[in-house]
Amino acid sequence: MKKYWFFVIAVGFTSCLEKYDFNVLNLNEGLVVEGSISNVSFNESQGFPSVGRYFQVELSKTSDVDNQRDEKVNGATVKIKTSEGQEFLYTESGLDDGIYLLKDDLFHANGTAEYQLQIILEDGQLIESDWEALPAVENTLGSLEYIEDSREQYVFEAGEKVIGVGKGIKLELKVPEGDFEENQLVKWTFDPFWTYSAALLDSDSPIKKCWVSSNLYLKNVVLGKYKKGGFGQELFFIETKGNWRLYDYFSVLIHQEKLSPGYYQFWKDLEAQGDKGGLFDQPPFGLSTNFTNTNGNWTVNGYFGVVNESTVRWTFDPENLSYIIEDDLYDFCLANARFDPRLPADQCYDCRSHTLGTAVNTPPFWWEE
Template sequence: MIKNNPFILSITWVVFTLFASCIEQFSFNSDSEQDVLVVDGFVSNVSFNDIADKRYFDIRLLTTGKVINSRDEPVINADIQISNDLSEYWDYTEVEPGLYRLYYDDFKAESGRTYQLHIELANGETYESDPGELPVDHIESELIWEETTWPEYRIVAGEPKIREARGLLFKADMPEFESNSLVYNRWDFLTTYTFTALRAPEDDPNRVCWIHDQFFVNEVVINRESKGGTVHNLFYFNIDTRLVKGGISILARQQSMTEVNYQFWLDLKNQENQADLFAPPPYNLVSNLKPVGHDGDVLGYFGVVRESFNRWVFDPSELSYFGLKPGVSTDPECRFPSPECLNCWEGPFPPKSVVTNIQPVWWLGW
């Protein structure tokens, strides 16, 4: 059983909180209050059938104000298709407001083919992407880690304190390769951990839930390679977090993309670093999306990428120090039984996480 909408390994929240675009630079006209359509999605060379962690390809649509801090609204009742240069078409299905899914188990982008996104809104406005194709090269990296420590600031009894946090530094080890052009990479991460209802019987199917949390490792890493043989820092992982004691796993996704697609993510990340709560949407970013037959504004990027996946499952025996014991990290003490003590589905789950009571086949029981 799965609760909420399946996480399709997307970091679309970055796009929808910051908003971006590609190929032609776009400048805001602050005198106009017309809403802007925001589009986020991609297709890759990896189909639903090709991977153990099943996922379909998604498109997200919303509208937002150009400059003022207006509320983002999901776009409903749109017709979305993807086509290739052989005039083959595949339809997206709306699965929730603003979220459209390509329900084809064997669909994937193929080398030598170009793909184009077509969007028709309920009001008749149409938008499309420029035709895109898979990048030539994809150099798969190895996910490696090393033990490390770093200073961590905490408030103790109202006073700021510095303590030494223990953890792991994860890195991407890129092999050497030969290519006639640069290879452009992007990594993002999905974390899985457990929540246990302490008062539920051991054989109760609702005793343990697995939470797939796209924001636990809140990093998107991009780089470009010319010949490989390099190691890139990805993120720090705090071993002292209580979540580790119930078991934890991280799925790293690596995407290779075109130079223009890479520039989109680079510009977006640069503007993200300087944004605050009341910052306007990013501007003057490149986009491969355009209106058709009208002058509406659209932001975002539709990517055609190559992908690979690397899963890490935590094993405390691999650490040089001892101190971690199996246990439950996210459970309440349950001295006074509450619903979450009796049923894991009642747990305090993070926003936009995906929850299931079915143990993943790769889960390490310890």
């Protein structure tokens, strides 16, 4: 019997559960589909504020080679069909990464239609999702507050990574008051953004300051299910000591999505299987899916979701802390840059070499000093 593996995201209520590659038992080749749409168009997403995001679908193929990443699936035809007779075609990113983008500035899901994701592979296999509708629920983001806290985590002592207690803050969302007839099924995700300055450059250098985004930091997903509001929901914890992301400017786009029961159960299944234990325990498989292969023998993993989205940009204000975050980058660069794995020396002389995220030395259009 062959082994195949696919790419999953483990989720939890208040903890960061890492992305892993797992081996699963499967007799057939398979396709992994990651994608959803929401009620917020590309143009509307620029008002978060952000540079904007197009809806995307990522396709990968399960593999019988242990400990390797999925083979990305390129050359497919990917489209959204609506119950109103419209079709919207995705285009490949052009990077051979299996990512397809719906480059329509105005497209968004609405409450008057149902939506189906259709995928035609190069060999003619046709994969279709069930018809999905936008959840008809109110989606109001509550107020946000950070609270000083400390957690056991990895810290650096004398250049070595050890377990210690780290100072930090937890961000808490105050879920609005309310009693609901049906369970509110919620998913929160996070897109961090910060500025970084190369410590050993003059202030007028064009490569002194960069604007940085990352899909690896704060990559946890938080799920919620409730019928009564008025409580505090922890979203994430960030360390403050030695966290260079916080020295100048740090913000997070917080996405709150209301999900359908089927899509919520898919994420809960991932969470439950991730809670079974460590990497060497029984791997997750047999997750729910709303995809069907209509004319081929490939299995399909994943779920096409239509979500009700509300997003806000939260900005960290260090003035509310009871202590001062020391900016030690200049002294650190002078003394330790060649020896400490957290900051390769190039980052002290060129902000574009910043390794914690994707760094560019021009501000986004929405940036205001």
